[in-house]
Amino acid sequence: MTSPSYTPDRPLRLGTRGSPLALAQARMTAEALCARHGWDADAIATVVVQTSGDRIQDRALAEIGGKALWTKELDRALIEGQIDFAVHSMKDVETIRPAEITIAAMLPRADVRDRLVGAESFDALPDNPVVGSSSPRRAAQVKRLRPDARVVLFRGNVATRLAKLAAGEVHATLLAAAGLDRLGQPDVGACIPLDVMLPAPSQGAVGIETLSGNAEMRALLAGINDVDTFDCVTAERAVLKGLGGTCHSPIAALGRLEDGGIRLAAEILSPDGRERVEDVRIISRGDSAAAEALGRSLLERASAELRALFEA
């Protein structure tokens, strides 16, 4: 390791939610920064910030204000100078961010797939299965695969959801493989192939934000940025933007590197899963306009009812 270019004279304050998954991702981020810059572990201090999303557990996120509930308290802590950077699951970060805040880096992406927990496959579920999920995307995808399924609201952190499943509240639930892996539970559930279920935009990616005006912090974070993850996730987020930015409707998107560009797949569904509009295109890295256009093209081909969901 060469000598560090910059050694903080006080610990850098890393802001994070307090859930076990958030803390695991915060630890991964701190370790990556210390390894990259040759710092001791005490160069970074973890500041836990409780978010509205953590506090409100009995209602679907879409109903009470969406993804901002995971970020707004951390945004405020950044803007008020209580933390130097914030670590998020990119899946929980809104498409449009305040101008003062920049996504400065992403860690290498984990497994992007969802896992079905409680059954080996959708076919193996009993008749009229009850599936727990509060994600509009997963609910619509489940109903498309199993029109006899009933999807019930299921919130709480990963451990809470697994406990509800074990208690028999539902036949099955869906969880991101990335979250389970990072929590040390790689054997829970069966991975769903990507051609059966396309994941949420940004699934499996950890992002790090700082103030747009903090050039020093941006440079330190750039040192741990995984460019491949950053480009693919940025394309997926641009699809969301093309679909109207802050919507709470069933949307899936996945970008993967292919032939020097990004193979970008996306779909929108009606809540009952009966209608699905999908598209796949190869776009150039960094071509957000092409990714946004893919999102818009889905809407153009959707029925009036489905389009109305996105215009609301």
Ligand SMILES: NCc1[nH]cc(CCC(=O)O)c1CC(=O)O
């Ligand atoms: N608030 C839900 C959320 N946000 C990020 C993850 C998992 C990690 C990821 O997808 O990156 C989860 C749980 C889940 O979907 O199972």
